[in-house]
Amino acid sequence: MSRFIDQADIKITAGNGGSGSHSMRREKYVPLGGPDGGDGGRGGSVILLADRGRKTLVDFSFQTRYFAEDGARGHKQQMSGRGGRDMILKVPLGTLVKDRESGEILADLITDAQTFVAAKGGRGGRGNVHFKTATRQAPKVFEKGEPGEEKSLHLELKLLADAALVGFPNAGKSTFLARVSAARPKIADYPFTTLEPQLGVVRLGDGESLVLADLPGLIEGASEGKGLGLRFLKHIERTRVLLYFLDGAGQDAKELWEGYGILKRELKAYHPGLAKLPRIAALNKADTEEARVAYKALKPKFTKDKTILHLVSAATGEGVDKLLWALYSKVKTAPATVLESQAKVAAKVYRPQARFSLRREGEAFILDGREVLKWVAMTDFGEEESVERLKRILERLGVGRALREAGAKEGDTIRVGNEEFGYVP
Numbered sequence: 001m002s003r004f005i006d007q008a009d010i011k012i013t014a015g016n017g018g019s020g021s022h023s024m025r026r027e028k029y030v031p032l033g034g035p036d037g038g039d040g041g042r043g044g045s046v047i048l049l050a051d052r053g054r055k056t057l058v059d060f061s062f063q064t065r066y067f068a069e070d071g072a073r074g075h076k077q078q079m080s081g082r083g084g085r086d087m088i089l090k091v092p093l094g095t096l097v098k099d100r101e102s103g104e105i106l107a108d109l110i111t112d113a114q115t116f117v118a119a120k121g122g123r124g125g126r127g128n129v130h131f132k133t134a135t136r137q138a139p140k141v142f143e144k145g146e147p148g149e150e151k152s153l154h155l156e157l158k159l160l161a162d163a164a165l166v167g168f169p170n171a172g173k174s175t176f177l178a179r180v181s182a183a184r185p186k187i188a189d190y191p192f193t194t195l196e197p198q199l200g201v202v203r204l205g206d207g208e209s210l211v212l213a214d215l216p217g218l219i220e221g222a223s224e225g226k227g228l229g230l231r232f233l234k235h236i237e238r239t240r241v242l243l244y245f246l247d248g249a250g251q252d253a254k255e256l257w258e259g260y261g262i263l264k265r266e267l268k269a270y271h272p273g274l275a276k277l278p279r280i281a282a283l284n285k286a287d288t289e290e291a292r293v294a295y296k297a298l299k300p301k302f303t304k305d306k307t308i309l310h311l312v313s314a315a316t317g318e319g320v321d322k323l324l325w326a327l328y329s330k331v332k333t334a335p336a337t338v339l340e341s342q343a344k345v346a347a348k349v350y351r352p353q354a355r356f357s358l359r360r361e362g363e364a365f366i367l368d369g370r371e372v373l374k375w376v377a378m379t380d381f382g383e384e385e386s387v388e389r390l391k392r393i394l395e396r397l398g399v400g401r402a403l404r405e406a407g408a409k410e411g412d413t414i415r416v417g418n419e420e421f422g423y424v425p
Contacts, residue, residue: 012150041084045119086121119148125144158237241278280323
């Protein structure tokens with residue numbers, strides 16, 4: 001059985017585009033053979049795929065580096081190179097994807113088979129056939145492939161469940177989940193029995209079902225990081241209904257009511273929106289006299305709190321079916337939760353950036369920016385025509401003007417990525 005891992009940091013690199021071809025036709029009456037170099041293939045992308053069958057991010061704790069395939073080089077006779085294969089990474093439903101450097105939410109994968117292109121493959125370079133003009137019949141210019149995107153991502157899993165069991169340690173939540181579903185959480189008589197969240201599918205009559213989450217028990221101060229609180233409270237954000245589960249043995253009605261108040265305050269302190277979620281309460285251990293007495297005293301208080309209280313026994317099954325149908329009815333009519341508001345934020349993933357940046361370090365000018373780096377990487381510096389073309393592109397981008405305004409003088413060093421140039425006004 002795999003470990004439950006709900007966060008991971010990975011680094012991904014999309015494939016580079018293949019270089020265009022520098023090829024000349026060898027036919028009679030064609031000037032200098034004529035250009036016929038094909039384009040390079042597009043590099044593969046790194047794509048995240050939400051998979052209902054995945055329940056944890058454990059795979060990403062063993063392997064943290066992922067590469068898509070590069071595109072192939074173009075060929076003669078205007079034949080394009082083969083595109084690189086995409087790298088498909090399967091993640092559980094409810095995975096939040098963030099940029100590690102900025103913390104920006106890039107995607108919120110909440111539906112089965114939903115995809116997100118996390119790193120886009122570079123386009124293939126154009127072959128020399130594209131650079132033929134009326135005055136340049138045999139161009140030597142071709143483009144190298146565009147580099148693929150490289151990103152550092154933080155993956156964070158927030159479980160998707162219809163309802164979540166909320167309660168103190170040893171309230172009987174794990175026993176209840178084991179009774180109503182096929183989930184088999186560890187059960188023992190010690191605090192924090194449940195050390196990791198458990199999901200169970202509850203089957204009801206007529207083919208109806210709901211997904212129930214059992215989270216590690218809360219204690220007072222959980223929203224401030226005490227116990228296991230902060231580590232797992234985030235999973236409650238993804239639920240539609242809360243089921244407060246109280247231990248009816250060993251406590252009187254007053255203590256149980258106070259405990260219920262603590263649970264509500266901890267959830268509200270963690271996220272105010274959780275206080276607005278629909279809720280049902282269950283008093284466990286109906287097979288004890290203490291629970292039955294407490295239930296009679298507590299029922300009016302819960303009714304006043306607009307919460308239906310059920311008396312159940314996770315051990316014997318008493319009252320369980322009635323509770324499940326009430327929970328199912330609540331889930332069917334529950335409004336959207338915190339989940340959807342996050343999904344809307346995640347839709348805004350594009351941030352326009354400056355085409356380049358320029359700064360001075362000592363005697364050198366550092367030119368940076370995706371647009372500039374792309375064109376430099378796609379240039380063949382062994383061919384003068386290609387270098388001249390790069391100069392024209394940089395001038396159109398405004399690099400020449402920026403250098404002049406920054407006080408660059410002839411011979412000054414200009415550094416772009418791993419390349420260095422001497423400035424020529």
